[in-house]
Amino acid sequence: xxxxxxxxxxxxxxxxxxxxxxxxxxxxxxxxxxxxxxxxxxxxxxxxxxxxxxxxxxxxxxxxxxxxxxxxxxxxxxxxxxxxxxxxxxxxxxxxxxxxxxxxxxxxxxxxxxxxxxxxxxxxxxxxxxxxxxxxxxxxxxxxxxxxxxxxxxxxxxxxxxxxxxxxxxxxxxxxxxxxxxxxxxxxxxxxxxxxxxxxxxxxxxxxxxxxxxxxxxxxxxxxxxxxxx
Amino acid sequence: xxxxxxxxxxxxxxxxxxxxxxxxxxxxxxxxxxxxxxxxxxxxxxxxxxxxxxxxxxxxxxxxxxxxxxxxxxxxxxxxxxxxxxxxxxxxxxxxxxxxxxxxxxxxxxxxxxxxxxxxxxxxxxxxxxxxxxxxxxxxxxxxxxxxxxxxxxxxxxxxxxxxxxxxxxxxxxxxxxxxxxxxxxxxxxxxxxxxxxxxxxxxxxxxxxxxxxxxxxxxxxxxxxxxxx
DNA sequence: ACCTGAACACCGTTCAAGT
DNA sequence: ACCTGAACACCGTTCAAGT
Numbered sequence: 060x061x062x063x064x065x066x067x068x069x070x071x072x073x074x075x076x077x078x079x080x081x082x083x084x085x086x087x088x089x090x091x092x093x094x095x096x097x098x099x100x101x102x103x104x105x106x107x108x109x110x111x112x113x114x115x116x117x118x119x120x121x122x123x124x125x126x127x128x129x130x131x132x133x134x135x136x137x138x139x140x141x142x143x144x145x146x147x148x149x150x151x152x153x154x155x156x157x158x159x160x161x162x163x164x165x166x167x168x169x170x171x172x173x174x175x176x177x178x179x180x181x182x183x184x185x186x187x188x189x190x191x192x193x194x195x196x197x198x199x200x201x202x203x204x205x206x207x208x209x210x211x212x213x214x215x216x217x218x219x220x221x222x223x224x225x226x227x228x229x230x231x232x233x234x235x236x237x238x239x240x241x242x243x244x245x246x247x248x249x250x251x252x253x254x255x256x257x258x259x260x261x262x263x264x265x266x267x268x269x270x271x272x273x274x275x276x277x278x279x280x281x282x283x284x285x286x287x288x289x
Numbered sequence: 290x291x292x293x294x295x296x297x298x299x300x301x302x303x304x305x306x307x308x309x310x311x312x313x314x315x316x317x318x319x320x321x322x323x324x325x326x327x328x329x330x331x332x333x334x335x336x337x338x339x340x341x342x343x344x345x346x347x348x349x350x351x352x353x354x355x356x357x358x359x360x361x362x363x364x365x366x367x368x369x370x371x372x373x374x375x376x377x378x379x380x381x382x383x384x385x386x387x388x389x390x391x392x393x394x395x396x397x398x399x400x401x402x403x404x405x406x407x408x409x410x411x412x413x414x415x416x417x418x419x420x421x422x423x424x425x426x427x428x429x430x431x432x433x434x435x436x437x438x439x440x441x442x443x444x445x446x447x448x449x450x451x452x453x454x455x456x457x458x459x460x461x462x463x464x465x466x467x468x469x470x471x472x473x474x475x476x477x478x479x480x481x482x483x484x485x486x487x488x489x490x491x492x493x494x495x496x497x498x499x500x501x502x503x504x505x506x507x508x509x510x511x512x513x514x515x516x517x518x519x
Numbered sequence: 520a521c522c523t524g525a526a527c528a529c530c531g532t533t534c535a536a537g538t
Numbered sequence: 539a540c541c542t543g544a545a546c547a548c549c550g551t552t553c554a555a556g557t
Contacts, residue, residue: 270438340552
């Protein structure tokens with residue numbers, strides 16, 4: 060009898076609960092931990108039970124993207140000024156808000172980039188961005204180019220080619236290493252010598268938020284010029 | 290005796306041969322086919338033999354990136370004008386050349402983005418780009434921002450959030466679908482109605498090369514303006 | 520030094536069986 | 539209708555054994 064109560068206590072499995080558990084698991088332990096068996100374990104259920112609510116693992120990955128982008132869509136609702144007044148500020152505010160959501164799900168960009176099928180939430184998000192540009196006076200053609208130019212940055216992320224700077228890591232070692240390699244990488248070594256703030260002993264020169272905003276503003280400036288050029 | 294000759298005929302396994310076989314395999318059959326067992330099979334060897342030349346699968350992935358970026362570094366050598374004369378054209382030529390190389394290895398961007406360790410070839414490539422900006426008069430600080438802004442585009446790729454347009458696919462169906470969804474995605478539907486060249490019946494509006502160049506030029510324009518602004 | 524075969528600890532997924 | 543256990547066809551990798 061006791062076990063029966065437990066079973067009743069853990070409310071019925073649904074697609075929604077499976078996907079939310081998947082997002083929580085990835086948040087907590089990273090993407091490699093997101094396996095069907097591990098996910099089932101978190102839900103106090105056998106792995107095979109999941110298949111009654113999702114078709115397969117691909118569907119789980121589609122689903123977690125849906126959940127995360129859904130969070131973004133909720134977060135950006137009502138953010139920023141009226142796009143008819145200032146499309147640039149409206150677009151900028153939305154994108155920076157999206158970025159804040161994705162910072163809570165650092166594994167999500169990697170998953171989003173593996174999705175090939177159209178995702179309703181993503182399409183909806185982009186439809187909203189397109190609406191901002193249209194309200195700002197963009198032709199469909201220029202707006203289309205603009206969306207491509209923003210690319211994944213429109214959702215608030217950039218996949219950096221070098222590992223993010225760890226503020227805890229001793230920058231002194233990295234500095235020493237790169238200075239050793241000044242013969243091989245002269246320009247990088249020079250940049251490092253020029254811009255590292257050695258006073259606090261860390262590589263204080265890669266502020267991800269600042270770099271994201273710099274690149275975003277570069278693109279928004281460019282689009283603004285193209286818009287004015289007619 | 291005959292088998293002995295065969296063994297001698299297939300030249301000794303080396304790290305280089307393993308990595309080249311891995312690149313060829315991914316080119317031919319895609320990334321999922323690149324498993325240690327399958328790779329060994331292509332080399333007429335047992336899977337475990339590979340571990341005498343590479344530490345593990347991560348090392349294979351590091352290695353294939355090394356090979357592909359090595360191809361890029363070779364391809365861009367001497368391409369474009371003297372950067373001291375025209376940094377913009379020099380940078381543009383290199384990046385478009387890099388893109389041509391990556392088009393031959395469509396699986397490579399996905400692997401590159403999973404690498405966390407610094408890769409000597411990638412660092413070398415970026416050192417070269419940095420040299421172009423320096424020759425063009427950029428401060429280290431602005432050049433650094435510029436590299437971040439270009440991001441993976443500097444290596445010639447952009448990860449598109451929607452599947453690439455298949456020119457063979459019937460655009461009519463997709464059009465019909467999106468027009469059905471005009472109520473849900475009004476701006477996308479409007480864009481589609483406006484820009485699709487329905488005369489040839491395909492979605493002729495996503496020219497990847499043209500979109501890549503549009504975005505690249507937007508960024509180069511922006512950097513040029515920042516440079517002139519001092 | 521280099522290669523091998525068997526084995527281990529995982530995967531995603533199928534299927535027939537339970538309730 | 540929903541959940542389960544055993545099983546299958548894969549993975550990457552360890553290890554002791556071959557040559």
